[in-house]
Structure formats: structure tokens, C-alpha cells
Amino acid sequence: MAKQERSERTLERLVVAAAEEFALHGFVRATLGGVSRTAGVTKGALFFHFPTKDDLADAVQKRGQDILETMLTDVTRAEKSCLQVLVDATHTLSGMLRSDPFIKAGVRIARERTAGSPVPADFYPLWLGRLGQLLETARKDGELAADVPDLSARTLVTAVVCGVETLAWMGVPEDESHQWLGCLWELVLPVVASADALPRLRTAAPVAASSGRGRAVRH
Template identity: 85%
Template structure:
């Protein structure tokens, strides 16, 4: 049992160190030697758990996926419109792109992997797919404007996410990015939301208890 526990601790050290290295240096420039040094374990231990850099990247992206799923589950647990969950999720993503090494690493891995590399947990299709599911539910709940095609709604949300990510990589402060995103939602929501749903959706970042829950998810 003690040997298994040591193995699990080593595995966790490696995944955390890999996320930090990928987030800092990117998928291409990060090295397995750098990961083993950052984790404080031997290269032999690293290769035992992760024979290739792709294997290590998959583990980091899977952990990032778990973080995002937990965040969405937390946001959806409150009784609020689907469009509000979507708005809050993108606001929270903007913060996580600056604070969570697994999210930062996941994006860099997705950007930098070559076209032929395996990517079973690629950040972009997973994240945009989950937001697309929220839009589908919003449609069923009558929260989307009847004259707005589903593809148009998904296109607008995709553009918003890309803008948030770009601001993070440009080094724009979280406060400025949050303000930018709130203004953008003010422009976008009247286009996609139904007249009944629009007054019930806040465009600004979640505050108070919501922020506390989101921080708990990130840490």
C-alpha cells in the first residue's frame, strides 16, 4: 500500500509540474527533463508513468477538462437561466486563463500540437461543445430569440470566447478583461436572447458567493 501511495504522489507531482511547464514554456519548448526537475522526481519515474510528451500532455488536458467540468457543474447547480450560466462560465474562464495552470497549459497544448498529434481531450472542441450544449438547452427553455439561427448563436459565443482568450494572452489585466467582456455581453445578448429572457441575465462577472464557489473549483 505504501508503494502504491508513493506512486500516486509521484504521478500527481508530475501532472502538476507538467501543467506549470506547459503553461510557462508551451508544448513545443517544454521538456520532459524540465518536468522531472520541477516535480523533484527522476526521469525514470517520469518515463514509468508517461513514456512520451504526448502522454503527459493528455494527462494535463484531462485534468483541465475535469476543472472546467467541475466549474460548469458548480455554476449550473444554482437556479438561474441557461444564458446566465453561459455568461458566468465565460467570465470564469477569463479568470482561469490567468490563474489555473491546467487551463493555461491546455490551451497552449491545443494551439501548439502538430496536426497529426493525438488530442483526445483537446481544449477547444470540448469547451465550445459544452457551451453549445448550454445554448441548446437555452433554446429548449425559450431563452433564445426565435429569429436567431442556432448556428448564429454558436458563432457569436465562439467569437466571445476567442476574444477572452486573446486578451489573456495579450496580458490584459483581469479587471480590464472583465469590463471588456461585460460590455461585449451587453452587445451580444440583445441579439440572441428572447425578450422574456433578456431582463433576467446579468452581463457582468459573478460576485459574492458565486466567486467563492468558483475559486474553490480552481483550487
């Protein structure tokens, strides 16, 4: 049992170290030697658990996927409106792209892996796929405007996510990014939301709702 516990601790240290290395240096420039040094374990221990850099990247992306799924679950529990969940999730993602090494690493891995590399937990299709599911539910619940095609709604949401990621990549401060995102949602929501859903939607970050509902959409 003690040997198994040591192995599990070593595995965890390696995955955390890999996330830090990938987030800092990217998939291409990060090295297995750098991961082993950051984790404080031997290369032999690293190769025992992860024979290749792709194996390490898979583990980091899988952890990032779990973190994002947990975040979406928490946001969904806090809000009944799927469109509000979508807004809040993008605000939360904006912060995680700056603070969570697994999310930052997952994006860099997804960007830098060569074509044809195995991507069992690629950030982009997973994240955009989940947001697409929220839009599908919003459609069923009558939250989307009837004259807005599904593809148009997905296109707008994809553009929002890409903008959030770009601001994080540029090093724009988180508070400024939240302001930008709130203003963008003020433009997007009146286009995609139904007349009944729109007045209930908030565009500000979830933390802004701690003393109230934050800004409602202006229309």
C-alpha cells in the same frame, strides 16, 4: 500499500509540474527534463508513468477538462438560466486562463500540438461543445430569440470565448478583461436572447452579484 501511495504522489507531482511547464513554455518548448526537475523526481520515474510528452499532455488536458466540467457544474447549480450560466462561465474562464496552470496549459497544448497528434481532451472542441449544449437547452427553454439561427448563436459565443482567450494571452489584467467581457455581453445578449429572458440577464462577472444582481442588460 506504501509503495502504491508513493507512486500516486509521484504521479500527481509529475502532472502538476507538467501543467506548470506547459503553461509557462508551451507544448513545443517544454521538455521532459524540465518536468522532472520541477517535480523533483528522476527521469526514470517520469518515463515509468509517462513515456512521451504526448502522454503527459494527455494527462494535463484531461485534468483541465475535469476542472472545467466542475466549474460548469458549479455555475449551473447557481443559476437556472442557461444564458446566464453561459455568461458566468465565460467570466470564470477569463479568470482561470490567468490563474489555473491546467487551463493555461490545456490552451497552449491545443494550439501547439502538430496536426494529426492525438487529442483526447482538446480544450477547444470540449469547451465550445459544452457551451453549444447550453445554447441548445436555452433554445428549448425559450431563452433564445426565435429569429436567431442556432449557427449564428454559436458563432457569437465562439467569438466571445476567442476574445476572452486573446485578452488573457495579451496579458490584459483580469479586472479589465471582465469589464470588456461585460460590455461585449451587453452587445451580444440583446441579439440572441428572447424578449422574456433578456431583462433577467446579468452581464457582469458573478462576483459582482455578491451585493446584488450586478448590471442587467441594457436594451
